[in-house]
Amino acid sequence: MASSKPPQTTLVFENLPSKANLNLWLMGIDTQFFNINNIFRGIKLIPAGIHLFHYSIPPDNGNIKDNELPSETIISSSSRFGFWFDCKDNDVLILRWDDASERLNIINPHKDEEQLNYSKCLNSIGDIYSYMVSYPEDALKWLNTSISYIDFEVIQEFVPCDNDMYSGDITSMMPSKEENMVLLDALEKVNPQASSSLEDQSDKELRYTIIQFKINKENTESVEEVTENYLDKSWYLNQLYGNDIELMFGELQLSFINFVILGNFCSGMQWLNIIKLILMSKKFIKSSQKVALDFLTIFQHHLDKLPKEYLMDDLALNNLLDLQTYISVLENFARDIFPRDTWDLNGCCGKMKLSGFIKEKWHRILEINKSKFNIDFEKLDKNRTDENQIEVYDLNDYDENDEDAPAIVG
Numbered sequence: 137m138a139s140s141k142p143p144q145t146t147l148v149f150e151n152l153p154s155k156a157n158l159n160l161w162l163m164g165i166d167t168q169f170f171n172i173n174n175i176f177r178g179i180k181l182i183p184a185g186i187h188l189f190h191y192s193i194p195p196d197n198g199n200i201k202d203n204e205l206p207s208e209t210i211i212s213s214s215s216r217f218g219f220w221f222d223c224k225d226n227d228v229l230i231l232r233w234d235d236a237s238e239r240l241n242i243i244n245p246h247k248d249e250e251q252l253n254y255s256k257c258l259n260s261i262g263d264i265y266s267y268m269v270s271y272p273e274d275a276l277k278w279l280n281t282s283i284s285y286i287d288f289e290v291i292q293e294f295v296p297c298d299n300d301m302y303s304g305d306i307t308s309m310m311p312s313k314e315e316n317m318v319l320l321d322a323l324e325k326v327n328p329q330a331s332s333s334l335e336d337q338s339d340k341e342l343r344y345t346i347i348q349f350k351i352n353k354e355n356t357e358s359v360e361e362v363t364e365n366y367l368d369k370s371w372y373l374n375q376l377y378g379n380d381i382e383l384m385f386g387e388l389q390l391s392f393i394n395f396v397i398l399g400n401f402c403s404g405m406q407w408l409n410i411i412k413l414i415l416m417s418k419k420f421i422k423s424s425q426k427v428a429l430d431f432l433t434i435f436q437h438h439l440d441k442l443p444k445e446y447l448m449d450d451l452a453l454n455n456l457l458d459l460q461t462y463i464s465v466l467e468n469f470a471r472d473i474f475p476r477d478t479w480d481l482n483g484c485c486g487k488m489k490l491s492g493f494i495k496e497k498w499h500r501i502l503e504i505n506k507s508k509f510n511i512d513f514e515k516l517d518k519n520r521t522d523e524n525q526i527e528v529y530d531l532n533d534y535d536e537n538d539e540d541a542p543a544i545v546g
Contacts, residue, residue: 141258142265145182145223147189148257149240150232152176156193163191167282167397167441168272177267178231182223183275186286189231190218190397191240215309216398220295221302222288229302230257242302281437283389290386296339304339306394312342312402342394344406345376345387347413370419381427384410385434392438396446404446404457408465411435415469422473425490432497439504447509463511470513474498 147165152158158172165179166188179189192215217239221229230243230253245254291297296304311319316337351372353365365371377384388410394403414421414431421428447457474495505511 141226141228142180142261144180144184144225144271145227145229146261146268147179147182148228148230148261148264148268149176149178150230150243150257152233153235160194161191163189164397165189165271166273166278167393170269170272175267176269177264178269180265180268180270182271183279184223184225185275185279186220186222186283186288186291187278188218188220188393188397190216192216193238215307218306218394218398219303220288220291220306222291222300227301228258228261230254239305244299282393282441285382285385285434286389287386290383290390293383294343294387294390296341296343298339306342306398306400308399308401310340310342310400310402311337312344312406314344314346315402316341317346342400342402342406344391344402345410347376347409349412349416368416368418369413370417370423373413373417373420376413384414385430388434392441396441396443407438408457408461412461412465415465415473418472425494429490429494429497432494432501436497436501436504439501439508444508466505466511466513470502 152174154174158174158176161172162169163172164170165182219242221242230245231240232243233239234241243250243254245251288300291303292300295306298304349369352362353371356362356365373384388407391403391406391410394400395407421431447459447462502513505513
């Protein structure tokens with residue numbers, strides 16, 4: 137093994153701080169997390185394809201007193217770091233700890249100053265191979281379910297990258313491009329010259345698609361068309377993504393994983409915004425049963441994986457979703473796409489037909505919301521209507537004793 141690269145892909149860790157309490161560091165790859173120790177040297181046998189490496193370090197670099205036990209609060213309060221990378225057979229990536237930045241940096245073996253170090257690493261990899269952990273996840277579930285629409289082109293589209301193999305660092309606090317634009321706009325109102333003195337943030341932001349729900353379709357003249365285009369955003373979805381629906385699903389999966397695994401707040405907001413856009417696009421959903429089924433499959437998987445505590449009505453808690461926004465989004469879907477009389481699976485559409493599979497997925501989504509998040513959408517029925525006879529429900533102003541209100545049970 138000393139003269140050749142090991143099978144599949146290997147992550148080698150160099151220069152981990154010897155005095156730190158490494159057993160308190162929380163590392164992970166894809167959706168798996170694990171603790172390490174002072175003899176840990178890397179991760180081996182990583183299957184080909186796209187993967188996410190991530191880690192967090194407790195406050196004060198894990199320097200907890202000997203008589204104290206590590207707590208989940210200490211670990212979860214730490215910012216998480218991560219990067220996406222594309223594995224091919226016999227790849228070896230080196231992650232080196234940098235004391236100054238207190239981060240793990242990916243070493244580019246193609247740089248002149250690193251070529252000798254990289255060769256030394258390959259020659260000694262046989263000596264440390266037994267001190268590496270094997271890839272801990274079911275690769276097929278990860279590749280075929282969690283990231284089924286993510287390839288490295290999707291990573292490069294939305295995440296800072298300077299090569300075609302791995303992304304730059306993503307952190308819990310990394311902002312989106314839209315957030316930076318809003319901040320810059322606010323600064324320029326105070327100081328018109330602010331933009332010229334600010335550092336370029338393009339390599340420190342997530343380039344998610346900017347979705348503006350109040351936007352109006354151009355060249356719309358009649359009141360009826362204005363109303364229709366406001367209520368159904370299918371035209372806007374097509375404007376943003378064109379015919380590249382796979383890109384939209386890729387962004388949906390990417391933002392969800394960055395949110396759940398890295399605790400990145402703007403990713404959680406983007407995930408919810410894409411779902412909201414899709415669920416406001418009735419013509420789009422109705423135009424293709426396959427697209428509808430693919431979306432519901434992704435959405436169900438996300439609800440299965442979403443930590444229960446992430447869906448709370450408390451924006452004071454960072455990296456959690458707004459419960460009322462989530463309910464209003466799902467309310468639109470239950471009312472417009474799957475009204476109650478279509479929920480019955482015992483009708484003419486058998487489960488072997490595509491429409492049957494769609495109804496089955498929707499029914500499962502209702503069950504997850506009720507059993508996991510205590511949200512009962514079966515109580516949605518005829519609510520108040522606006523002047524256009526479009527059913528609406530104001531979650532900030534409703535009668536709590538109304539039996540037809542969206543109910544939070546438990």
